[in-house]
Amino acid sequence: MSFDGATRWVPADGGMRKVRSALPDCRGCDLYQDAEQVVAGEGPVRARMMLVGETPGDHEDKEGHVFVGPAGRLLDKALAEAGIDRSQVYLTNAVKHFRFERQGKRRIHKTPAVGHIVACHPWLDRELEIVKPKLVVILGAVAARSLLGTGFKVTEHRGEAVELPDGRTAVATVHPSAVVRSQEFRRDFDHFVKDLRAAVDLLP
Known part of the structure; x- marks a missing residue:
């Protein structure tokens, strides 16, 4: 599936306040139709x-x-163990609306399609332009697809320094939800924390 994309809704100038005010109007893909609201980055x-x-x-x-869900609580714990203050990092998502399928009254997470990732990418580009982080931590395959393309495999390169197309340094690791679901929680949590510590070591 392909969509027109978010470009026409993304402010070309101004700061994060302007981005946050523009996000709810985005119709760059179809996810806004079912999600309750857009979820902006914070930090x-x-x-x-x-x-x-x-x-x-x-x-x-x-x-x-x-x-703010189970994955977020696990991320908070992992950040603390890695010596990272959550209040000092900027947190966002590659796709800004929740994609799901209904099972009875429950809404079950569904991985965004490539079309959703591509459509939403202009928002992430603008966040990077405004924040200008020294280091980007990529959490999971969808974020890796957005920032590094389809050829990058998180499982093969997690914890390693990689270069984004804009020249910025990044480190990829799994999404914390994968650790939440893990059958070997302690091993995978420790590996996740190790990746975050590797990111800290790369900060200039």
């Missing part, structure tokens, strides 16, 4: 580190904030 506008997740989940869609 210091001049953060040295930006964390890019995949897409809002059920909790995020209802509350309107990034990483």
Whole structure:
């Protein structure tokens, strides 16, 4: 599937406040039709580190904030263990609306399609332009697809320094939701924290 994309809705100038006010009007793909609200990025506008997740989940869609569900709580714990203050990093998602399918009364997360990722990318580009982070932490395959293309495999390069197309340094790791679901939680949580520590070591 392909969509017109978000470009016409993304402010070409101004700061993050202008971005946040423009986001709810975006009709760049079809996800706005079913989601309760758009979920903007949060954090210091001049953060040295930006964390890019995949897409809002059920909790995020209802509350309107990034990483507030089970994956967010796990991320908070991992950040603390890695010596990262969440209040000092900018958190966002590659796709700004929740994609789901209904099972009875439940809304089950559904991975965004490539068309959704491509359509929403102009928002992420604008966030990078405004925040100007020294380092980007890529959380999961959807974020990796948005920032590095289809050829990049998180499982093969997690914890390694990679270069984004704009020359910025990044580190990829799994999405915290994968750790939440893991059958070997302690091993995978420790590996996740190790990746975050590797990111800290790369900060100039």
